Amino acid sequence: MSDVGGIAAERLRSFVERIERLEEEKAALAADIREVFAEAKGSGFDTKIMRQVIKLRKMDRADVEEQETLLDLYCRALGMREPEKAAADD
Amino acid sequence: MSDVGGIAAERLRSFVERIERLEEEKAALAADIREVFAEAKGSGFDTKIMRQVIKLRKMDRADVEEQETLLDLYCRALGMREPEKAAADD
Amino acid sequence: MSDVGGIAAERLRSFVERIERLEEEKAALAADIREVFAEAKGSGFDTKIMRQVIKLRKMDRADVEEQETLLDLYCRALGMREPEKAAADD
């Protein structure tokens, strides 16, 4: 007796509950990550920069270069000083 | 013609400047909104609650009748109360 | 001690690596969830609707009874129907 409105109710319920369980675990991990960031902040690190670093570590070197070349190109097209030079020369 | 490194510089500049202009206007409106909230607060209203009311009124407008039948079916299959009906207009 | 340019490098590395590990686990869970959806889809369920159901069930749980009295008051002041009551438990 597991049909409600033509739907295999038990089957559906099982799927939904499995997903909900996994999402709970996922949310818990997200909370953990937030905590680590908070701890890092408490130790004086700049979390925004940390996020950038982590993103960079995840990206392929190739992607990074591609993006930077394009950014540079657009900046020059607009007559801006390329940002890449800023940090280099001090 | 104005190519910088293969980029149609004038075209790009035009897009960028149009966007920047629009964003300025948008920022000005945001400032106006903040002002109104401040004034309301000065008159003794609770701005947090006001925000909730405004959100509710917006949700009211954005009618959520979409796919209601099927959604309803699935909800019953899971033994949930069907979500509050559009209720207003029928 | 491990200072690079005034930065506690070891400390930073530890934070970054902890985060990266947690994000890996999180990504693995996301993959699991996708799998379950795929399986459900293979069983003939409409995953888009399933997502809506799951969202609804989550909203149900997150009880919105907060500040209800005052909110209600403001709503009546504006001639709105008061938002659907928590309804379940009274």
Add this chain to the structure above:
Amino acid sequence: MSDVGGIAAERLRSFVERIERLEEEKAALAADIREVFAEAKGSGFDTKIMRQVIKLRKMDRADVEEQETLLDLYCRALGMREPEKAAADD
């Protein structure tokens, strides 16, 4: 007769409606901006990079340098090659 439940209803309504009007205009501008980006995309520009450029133009030169110095510092602390060099040398 403008008190409902002790609230100066007319006053409140006025505030709420002013805000709603302003938010409508703001939403319209957001739509305009999206349109311009879409048009730019249609002309072959990379909108993600455009957004970066616009952000750079908005930031003070000082802020840009500060962020980049810090990013560089963190990267070196982690033994990464500084990303700023990537685009320069090809």
Add this chain to the structure above:
DNA sequence: AACGTTGAAATAGTTC
């Protein structure tokens, strides 16, 4: 005035 909290904007990912 820094902190956490919340809400909006932007980016990434998925589906068709």
Add this chain to the structure above:
DNA sequence: GAACTATTTCAACGTT
């Protein structure tokens, strides 16, 4: 590859 959804990031607000 276009549209939709979900996640992530960023900015504003109130709070302490």
